[in-house]
Amino acid sequence: MLPILFTLTLPGPAALALALAAVVALAVARAVSYRRESAKGRVAVSFGAALWDDKLTLGLLLAGLGAAWRAGLFDGPVRLPLHTYGLAMATAFLVAIHVAQRLARADGLDPDRVSDLAFWLIVAALVGSRLYFIAVNWDEYVGPGAGVATPLGRLPRLLAIWEGGLVFYGGFLGAVAASIVYLRRHRMPFLAYADALIPSVALGHFFGRLGCFAAGCCWGGVSHGHVPWLTRFPPESLAYQTFAARPNAAELLSPDRLSTLPVHPTQLYEAFGELGLFLLLVFVVRPRRRFTGQVLASWLLAYAVLRSLVEVFRGDVERGLVAGFGVGQWTSLLIFAAGAALFAWGRRQAGAAARPAAI
Numbered sequence: 001m002l003p004i005l006f007t008l009t010l011p012g013p014a015a016l017a018l019a020l021a022a023v024v025a026l027a028v029a030r031a032v033s034y035r036r037e038s039a040k041g042r043v044a045v046s047f048g049a050a051l052w053d054d055k056l057t058l059g060l061l062l063a064g065l066g067a068a069w070r071a072g073l074f075d076g077p078v079r080l081p082l083h084t085y086g087l088a089m090a091t092a093f094l095v096a097i098h099v100a101q102r103l104a105r106a107d108g109l110d111p112d113r114v115s116d117l118a119f120w121l122i123v124a125a126l127v128g129s130r131l132y133f134i135a136v137n138w139d140e141y142v143g144p145g146a147g148v149a150t151p152l153g154r155l156p157r158l159l160a161i162w163e164g165g166l167v168f169y170g171g172f173l174g175a176v177a178a179s180i181v182y183l184r185r186h187r188m189p190f191l192a193y194a195d196a197l198i199p200s201v202a203l204g205h206f207f208g209r210l211g212c213f214a215a216g217c218c219w220g221g222v223s224h225g226h227v228p229w230l231t232r233f234p235p236e237s238l239a240y241q242t243f244a245a246r247p248n249a250a251e252l253l254s255p256d257r258l259s260t261l262p263v264h265p266t267q268l269y270e271a272f273g274e275l276g277l278f279l280l281l282v283f284v285v286r287p288r289r290r291f292t293g294q295v296l297a298s299w300l301l302a303y304a305v306l307r308s309l310v311e312v313f314r315g316d317v318e319r320g321l322v323a324g325f326g327v328g329q330w331t332s333l334l335i336f337a338a339g340a341a342l343f344a345w346g347r348r349q350a351g352a353a354a355r356p357a358a359i
Helices: 012-040 048-054 055-070 084-106 111-136 151-159 170-187 190-217 237-243 266-288 294-311 327-354
Strands: 003-011 078-083
Touching: 003 012, 003 327, 012 055, 012 078, 078 084, 084 111, 084 190, 111 170, 170 190, 170 327, 190 266, 190 294, 266 294, 294 327
Parallel strands: none
Antiparallel strands: 003 078
C-alpha cells in the first residue's frame, strides 16, 4: 500500500496560477471538441462561440476555484501530493472513455458524443459518490462531530476526494441521472448508449478499486483465520487511522501498533470481480444479446450479486447500518431489482418483435 507517491509544494500564488491555467486549458479543449462536432453538421462555429456555448462548464470550474480561494487554500504554501487513489481514478476515467468510444463505434453510435457525455458523467459521478459518502457519514463531515463551526471551514475536507471517501453506488446513480438528462437533450437512445458504456464502467471500477487498496479505504473486516491473502494496512492508510480512533483499537491493531491486524482485501475482491464482469460483458453478453439494454441489465444483476458478496467481508462499519444490513447491501437489492425489471421488459419486447404479425 502506498497512499502518496510524492508531494510537490508550491507558493500560494503559483498554485492559484496553475489552477487557473488548468481551468483555461480544459475550457479550450472542450471548445475545440465542440467545434469538431459542429463541423460534422456542416455548421460554422467560431472558437469564441464554441467557448461561450460551454459557459456552464467554465462557470462550474471557476465557481469551484473561487470557493477554494475564499476558503483560504491559496493563502500559504500549497502542498500537492500525488495520491495513488487519485492517479488510479484518473486512469480509470481515461481507460473507460477510450473503451466506451470503441464499443460505441462498433455499435454504430457516435463516439464523439460519448466523449462529450463522458465529461458530464465524470462530474456527476464524483459529485454523487461524494454526496453519498457524506450522507452516510453525516456527523463526521457536517454534523456536530465535524468539529468546524463554519461551512467554509468544512469545505477543504468536504472536497478532499483525492484521499478517498467516494461511494461507487452514489457515483453510479449520479452518472445515470446525468446521462438521462444529456441523452434526452440530444435525442439519443438511452439503452443503446448504456449498452456501449456499461462495460467501460466495470473496467474503470477495476482501476478505481486498485486505488482504494492503495489508499486503504473500503477495507475488509479483521480476520483471525490463516488465509494467505489477508492484508495489514500501515499507519498512513485510512483503515489504520480509523481503527486507531475506535474505542476497541487494541483489538484491531497489531501489538506493536505498526499496522492493522490482518483484514480481508475487499478492494481486490471487488476489483477483480469487476474485471471479470468486463470480460463477461464484452466477450459473452454483447455478441449474444437479443435486445437493446441486455448488456446494462446483465451488469446490474451481476454487479448487485458481486457487491452483496463483497459486503459480507467489509469492515468499514462507518458507512452505516440499516436494520442490520449495510447501506451498500440495501442499494444492491434495489440495483438487482432494476436489472431484473429491465431484463424482463427487454425479453418481452424481443419476444413481441419476433412473433409474426396477425393476418
